[in-house]
Amino acid sequence: MPTIDTREKILKSSLRLFSQKGYIGATTREIARDACVAEVTLFRCFESKERLFEEVLNRYSFVPELEIIIKEIKQMPYEEAMYYFAIRFYDGLKSRKDIIRIIQTEVYRYPDKIANLYHSMIDSIIMTLANYFSEMQQAGILRFFDVKHAARGLMGLVFSVFNMQELLLRSKYRDDVEIDIIKSLVNIFVRGTLR
Amino acid sequence: MPTIDTREKILKSSLRLFSQKGYIGATTREIARDACVAEVTLFRCFESKERLFEEVLNRYSFVPELEIIIKEIKQMPYEEAMYYFAIRFYDGLKSRKDIIRIIQTEVYRYPDKIANLYHSMIDSIIMTLANYFSEMQQAGILRFFDVKHAARGLMGLVFSVFNMQELLLRSKYRDDVEIDIIKSLVNIFVRGTLR
DNA sequence: TGGCATAGTAAGTAAGCACTTACATTACTA
DNA sequence: TAGTAATGTAAGTGCTTACTTACTATGCCA
Incomplete structure (x- = not known):
């Protein structure tokens, strides 16, 4: 199981990049690089790009x-x-x-x-x-x-x-x-x- | 030089698909199919996807x-x-x-x-x-x-x-x-x- | 009827994508 | 110190993309 800290870093970078480039425009490679983790780590934390996106949405409500x-x-x-x-x-x-x-x-x-x-x-x-x-x-x-x-x-x-x-x-x-x-x-x- | 009619068909389909799926999400293949032209015809009318996008914007002002x-x-x-x-x-x-x-x-x-x-x-x-x-x-x-x-x-x-x-x-x-x-x-x- | 412009068909290229596999490295903990 | 869980590195898979090339079919006008 990945660390909470790792998940948070990825979620934070995802928020920024999905916001700037849209869901399709933001690549998993870029998100991983931005979060300073390996791309494979991203896929160990979140089972797919789509699931990652959903978690971003739930995370930052208003x-x-x-x-x-x-x-x-x-x-x-x-x-x-x-x-x-x-x-x-x-x-x-x-x-x-x-x-x-x-x-x-x-x-x-x-x-x-x-x-x-x-x-x-x-x-x-x-x-x-x-x-x-x-x-x-x-x-x-x-x-x-x-x-x-x-x-x-x-x-x-x-x-x-x-x-x-x-x-x-x-x-x-x-x-x-x-x-x-x-x-x-x-x-x-x-x-x-x-x- | 392509026909005006062909250009119009492509522009119309582009408007719809860019609107529904976004610039990245709408593919040239799909636009061409929607406009009932071959994909290669699209590239003969518009030199790139980006130029096509710009022409759509200029075409339908308000x-x-x-x-x-x-x-x-x-x-x-x-x-x-x-x-x-x-x-x-x-x-x-x-x-x-x-x-x-x-x-x-x-x-x-x-x-x-x-x-x-x-x-x-x-x-x-x-x-x-x-x-x-x-x-x-x-x-x-x-x-x-x-x-x-x-x-x-x-x-x-x-x-x-x-x-x-x-x-x-x-x-x-x-x-x-x-x-x-x-x-x-x-x-x-x-x-x-x-x- | 012959030639030319406009289209289509088909195949392919190079790049980028999400996602995977295999293995090495680190760090903490028992 | 040995073992285990979390991470990294590297390479690769299969798919899709924008865009190209080569050739063929169609219709119109001289």
Whole structure:
């Protein structure tokens, strides 16, 4: 049985290279070299390239952190809560850049494995966020609108900023501070949802 | 010199297969078979797989249609204009699903060619839309906010709906009519930007 | 009808891929 | 110190890939 340390090194290199070159584009030879192990060691740790890929996906999930964030915002005033959520969500995306990129580029080719992971990531957040909006509507703070759609919208706003700023390495808007962009958009969202 | 018809058949099949399987995943053999030509014919039409890929990208652009849409909305009342833009934009994304998917999945691997295409697609729309918001602010209809950020936000909203609904084949929200989702979100956006 | 451009068929090349086998090396532990 | 588990080295297997070469078939126009 291979060492846990060896497995970790390989998983880490796999994350980076799958992210940069895609599943097909990243070769086992390259992953092994990057992890400073022999290629044969890779195949002693993981029975195939496909299994290795699956383990990478399971290893670096995103959901738990977001659940915590939504619990935290319940004690805050609405506008502050929205800023806080958006920024924490954005930071979460940033620190998970590699896995997000993998999901985004491979979701069509490995529908079962990746799509499930993707959906589990988003669905649980949308439902929790939608419940939050519902409570705020009941409390008379927010006007009535479709809460699930709004949850998706808010996440879509943040994600679109992340998508442009972090994944696409745009030159043009680099001078804008990302936080300012998010604040602008959250401000529109807040004004659009308040009673 | 090969026939234009032959080239078109190959380009069309390439679009589909690059979209479904990615640049590396789609083989020249498969593309040729799909286009009902011999593989050698493909190489007589396009000097390499990479050149073929570039020609696919140039062939199916998106910008001109959107420029037209933004011209159209200038005569409409604000709220109606936003609905109209969002829905036309959404339809445009839908009918260009294949090329959007290619851009999204290959943008990291072919930074120069694809990223430029992607940026030219988005930048020109953002600037035109931002100008529209500026004019509406001057006219006293909209409150003051960063118009470029808002333009990105609106496009981000529509794109996130497209992303979930069309690209990811989600099962859960399939019963929601996409138009309703867009209307919900545009409504929030409109209320958030009106004076 | 003859010639030329456009296509197809068939076979092959060189390289790269995931993955395997056989054996040598290291390091820890009993 | 002897044995065992984890790793490395080296070579190779069989398959697929992009791309090529040589030749043949087809259709169109002078």
